[in-house]
Amino acid sequence: xxxLRKLFDDIIVMLEPDEAANADPLAxxxxxxxxxxxxxxxxxxxxxxxAVRNDDGEALEFRRLTERSLREEKIGVLRAGALLLERxxxxxxxxxxxxxxxxxxxxxxxxxxxxxxKTDDDAARLHNVADVEDAEDVESYLxxxxxxxxxxxxGLVQALLGTRPA
Numbered sequence: 001x002x003x004l005r006k007l008f009d010d011i012i013v014m015l016e017p018d019e020a021a022n023a024d025p026l027a028x029x030x031x032x033x034x035x036x037x038x039x040x041x042x043x044x045x046x047x048x049x050x051a052v053r054n055d056d057g058e059a060l061e062f063r064r065l066t067e068r069s070l071r072e073e074k075i076g077v078l079r080a081g082a083l084l085l086e087r088x089x090x091x092x093x094x095x096x097x098x099x100x101x102x103x104x105x106x107x108x109x110x111x112x113x114x115x116x117x118k119t120d121d122d123a124a125r126l127h128n129v130a131d132v133e134d135a136e137d138v139e140s141y142l143x144x145x146x147x148x149x150x151x152x153x154x155g156l157v158q159a160l161l162g163t164r165p166a
Contacts, residue, residue, distance in 0.1 A: 001090075004104070005085050005086075007107045007149075009078075009082065011074075012079065014041065014044055015044070015048075015071045015075050015078075016071075016075065032064060032065055034064060036060070036068070037063075038050070038060065043109070043114060050062075051063070051066070074106060077099055077103050080096075080099050080103070081104070085100075101156050104152060104153040107149050112146065126146060127147065
């Protein structure tokens with residue numbers, strides 16, 4: 001649980017805006033960020049992708065209108081997930097399980113970016129890299145963590161769908 005909480009905290013730091021909220025109270029209330037730019041970190045771009053393709057101007061305008069509130073929503077879900085992991089025993093309602101699954105999905109997106117996973121074949125490659133006894137380099141360790149978080153999230157989603165194997 002400590003590992004997941006640490007990963008949630010790391011992603012919260014990645015998502016926290018560099019600048020304070022807009023000084024205009026109405027703009028801040030609705031989440032408009034006139035200073036929004038496309039993130040330089042590819043993992044943050046994976047968490048906050050362009051909503052419009054092939055038109056940088058429209059993509060940036062959409063980002064200005066939505067990114068701050070999306071960041072705040074993701075940060076809230078990650079914080080809620082971290083709080084849920086403080087419980088002992090960990091018993092979740094369906095809504096809490098969905099929040100935890102969303103937080104784990106953001107972890108998987110960041111890890112997938114760091115591991116350069118773009119296709120199913122790339123993900124399959126990780127099963128060969130992520131051997132517990134061979135996790136001596138950063139890629140092997142990240143692959144191991146990625147596979148672990150994937151396994152946890154899959155079990156959680158199966159439980160939510162009522163299809164968890166006996």
